[in-house]
Amino acid sequence: MKKTNLSVLTAITAMGFFCQSCDWTDRHTGASSDITFCTAVYVDSVEALDGRARQSMHVDFPVDEDTTQLAETLVAWLCNEVAENSYPDWVGDWPEAYVDQAEMERAVQDGPSSFAENFVSFYGKKGMERMTGELKNMVADGYEGEIINELSIELVEQEKDYLTFVTHHFIYTGGAHGGQRISGVTFRRSDGQQLDWSLFDQEKRAELSELLKKGLMDYFSHYADEPIRTDSALFDNLLLFDDPETPENELEFGIPMPSMAPWLTRNGFVFMYSEYEIAPYAMGHPYCEIPVEAIRPLLNDKGRAWLQSMTLKPAGDTPGIVYEERL
Numbered sequence: 075m076k077k078t079n080l081s082v083l084t085a086i087t088a089m090g091f092f093c094q095s096c097d098w099t100d101r102h103t104g105a106s107s108d109i110t111f112c113t114a115v116y117v118d119s120v121e122a123l124d125g126r127a128r129q130s131m132h133v134d135f136p137v138d139e140d141t142t143q144l145a146e147t148l149v150a151w152l153c154n155e156v157a158e159n160s161y162p163d164w165v166g167d168w169p170e171a172y173v174d175q176a177e178m179e180r181a182v183q184d185g186p187s188s189f190a191e192n193f194v195s196f197y198g199k200k201g202m203e204r205m206t207g208e209l210k211n212m213v214a215d216g217y218e219g220e221i222i223n224e225l226s227i228e229l230v231e232q233e234k235d236y237l238t239f240v241t242h243h244f245i246y247t248g249g250a251h252g253g254q255r256i257s258g259v260t261f262r263r264s265d266g267q268q269l270d271w272s273l274f275d276q277e278k279r280a281e282l283s284e285l286l287k288k289g290l291m292d293y294f295s296h297y298a299d300e301p302i303r304t305d306s307a308l309f310d311n312l313l314l315f316d317d318p319e320t321p322e323n324e325l326e327f328g329i330p331m332p333s334m335a336p337w338l339t340r341n342g343f344v345f346m347y348s349e350y351e352i353a354p355y356a357m358g359h360p361y362c363e364i365p366v367e368a369i370r371p372l373l374n375d376k377g378r379a380w381l382q383s384m385t386l387k388p389a390g391d392t393p394g395i396v397y398e399e400r401l
Contacts, residue, residue: 112137114190116198124218127205131198134229135190147266159243161201161223222246235384237261256359258337270335273377283328289362343369
């Protein structure tokens with residue numbers, strides 16, 4: 075048990091809980107080429123009067139001794155995700171701005187799992203320092219409640235030719251509700267190339283928009299009293315509108331593309347929208363999963379080559395990934 079003193083008008087005793095570890099993660103398909111991962115964990119909290127700050131981070135890191143382009147790409151992406159979502163107070167390029175290079179070099183020398191554990195712990199502590207400072211100010215102003223930062227980066231699929239991660243980031247600093255980001259990313263294992271919008275044929279936007287519309291009808295039907303099967307019923311659930319000043323939102327152009335790039339799973343391509351991007355907060359992150367064969371004709375030459383390099387298993391009855399909303 076860790077104790078910290080916060081000076082809030084008078085001395086306030088704050089009690090905190092701290093935990094860091096690296097738990098081995100079983101994401102193997104059984105193939106000899108599978109990459110070994112561990113889940114680096116950092117959990118900490120501090121309390122002051124009726125206020126509490128809580129930081130929780132669970133990050134799947136590759137820990138094999140590997141110097142390939144894929145390994146370098148994965149570690150760089152994971153480090154950026156951790157640094158950007160650990161409740162930081164910095165602005166700029168994290169490698170030059172914030173990382174304690176000596177500490178990281180020692181961690182790398184101790185082995186990949188030590189690097190993962192120490193890196194997540196380093197940023198968890200930095201974020202907790204800022205949260206503790208904010209809690210002090212909020213309690214001084216009479217705040218009663220929590221401030222929360224939760225980060226999970228999970229390897230959800232490890233296949234022969236690709237890896238897919240899903241990030242859940244939740245932050246709450248008071249008010250009616252917190253803010254949440256759910257996003258995914260797929261890396262090709264041969265070279266670490268990431269699936270992004272550059273692989274799609276921009277001339278096929280209308281066709282993709284129609285597929286998204288059908289998928290969103292299914293999504294919003296879960297919130298409706300009866301299935302949504304018409305454009306007008308779908309648009310009643312959206313924040314889109316016809317406005318000549320903002321043509322990108324005009325419904326005549328169809329459903330807009332998500333700001334986030336899609337990611338690949340065994341069941342197809344996942345297209346997900348951020349909070350408020352096309353619908354009210356209560357509707358969560360609208361998304362749909364579209365089969366690979368429906369997307370293949372909508373890719374450009376680069377995208378078709380990227381997809382052709384994948385050995386994809388039939389979707390079959392594979393359960394879909396659950397994207398848990400925190401409303």
